[in-house]
Amino acid sequence: MATKNIWHSLAQERGPYMRQIKKTFIVLLTVALLLSAVAFVSDLNFKTFTFPQAWLNKAMNQTHYNIINSTLAVHTPKDLLAPMSNQQIQQRGTTVAQTTDIPVYYHVAHPSNYHFILDEPDKCQQNPFLVLMVPVAPHQVDARNAIRSTWGNESSVQGKKLLTLFLVGLTGGPEAQQQLEEESRQHRDLVQSNFVDSYFNLTIKTMVIMDWLATRCPQANYSMKVDSDMYLNLENLMSLLLAPNTPRQNYITGMVMWDRPVIRDKSSKWYVSEELYPEPKYPTYLLGMGYVFSNDLSKKLVEASKVIKPFNIEDAYVGACLKQLGVEPSSPPDPSKFKAYLGQYIREDFFRVITTILGSPQQLIDIWKDVKRPT
CATH class of the missing domain: 1.20.5 (Single alpha-helices involved in coiled-coils or other helix-helix interfaces)
Incomplete structure (x- = not known):
């Protein structure tokens, strides 16, 4: 009124x-x-038409498998690894903070859909025998530095040249990108591609690694995809690769997974629909924590990925590509050398393995120092 x-x-x-x-x-x-x-x-x-932000937050992570009934943390020098019993290998993944606000519309694994933002195209001019490719989240600087000060610092083992590189996706912001570029200028060991760096996109990350090896480093004899939370005994690995009975082509080995069922439970983190993968079981594959392969396979896997429909379980997807190629994963001569966890820290155990999962970058540093000390 x-x-x-x-x-x-x-x-x-x-x-x-x-x-x-x-x-x-x-x-x-x-x-x-x-x-x-x-x-x-x-x-x-x-x-x-886009995935909710909460879903994407849950999807972001750094690795792919988990050991149930075990929680790793930083321990004292006397007990670097907690004792673990009745361990069972399961798919693992550690959720990390959101690193990008780019919506995920679909999942395309073939690397031709992406390009390199940071690259080291001349790294293989010295013809390395073995290239170690480490998928890692952009923000995990501590993990990269721990590797740089331990097994990633080794440039020659048993007279053979080694090369270690880190593969990351998008950082999600200009400040984080600037820090990553500065780290790249300092260490010259970072390769970055323009995919969303998330748990959901680990298959993309793996195939981009294969693409880099095929296009930048085809002359390498062997390559290894190894997660950033791994202890790696390079002496044992090199002994395996230099053995006279180790194949030089169509060879891939690690912790072999047989007859693994596809998870159809929609509430599971590792759910895969029948549309993406219709078979009830995955083909034989190597556990994603660390597998080594003759480098001729990198180009062949990229080619196979053109016809294999992508799904979000990265190591099983590599297994599907291997099946397409007619290549059977090989059991290592001594399967105990590829261990999930060793349990309570015993120095001598680390002399026998090739790979094992650790709980933190500091554990890697502490164990490496202890293993390398004079006896």
């Missing part, structure tokens, strides 16, 4: 001019309300 009186008084005082202002104000207010409604509906429609 008060508003009506105000408009009436103004109309009497200003006449037709103020009546025109009143009409204009009402029109503008109506237009503003309509625009707000359109924006609200458009926002709802957009959200229905």
Whole structure:
């Protein structure tokens, strides 16, 4: 009522001019309300075609498998690894903070869909015998530095040249990207591609690694995909690769997974739909924590990925590509050398393995120092 009186008084005082202002104000207010409604509906429609932010947050992580009934933490020098019993290998993944706000619309594994932002195309000019490729999240600087100060610092073992590189995806922000570029300038061991760095996209990450090996380093004899939370005994690994009965082509070995069922439970982190992978069991594959292969396979796997429909279990996907190629994963001569966990720290155990999972970058540093100390 008060508003009506105000408009009436103004109309009497200003006449037709103020009546025109009143009409204009009402029109503008109506237009503003309509625009707000359109924006609200458009926002709802957009959200229905992208994955919710909460889902993407859950998807971001650094590795792919977990050992149940075990929690790793930093321990004292006397007990670097907690004792673990009744261990069972399961798919593992550690959720990390969101590193990018880029929506994930679909999952395409073939590396031709991506390009390198940071690259080290000349790293293989010295013809390394073995290339170690480490998939790692952009923010995991501590993990990279721990590897750089331990097994990643080895450039020659048993007279053979080694090369270690880290593969990352998008950082999700200009400040993080700037820090990554500075790290790249300092160490010259980072390769970055323009895919969303997430748990969901580990298959992409693995295939980009294969693409880099095929295009930048085809002359290498062997390569290894090894996770950033791994202890790696290079002497034992090199002894395996230099053995006279180790194949030089179509060879891949590690911890072999046979007859693993595809998880159809939609509430599971490792759910794969029948649309993506219709078979009830995966083909034989190597556990993603660390597998070594003759480098001729890198190009062949990239080619196979053109016809194998991608799904989000990265090491099983590599197994599907191997099946397409007719290549059977090989059991290592001594399967105990590829261990999931060793249990309570015993120095001598680390002389016998090739790989084993650790709980933190500091554990890697502490164990490495202890293993390398003079006896």
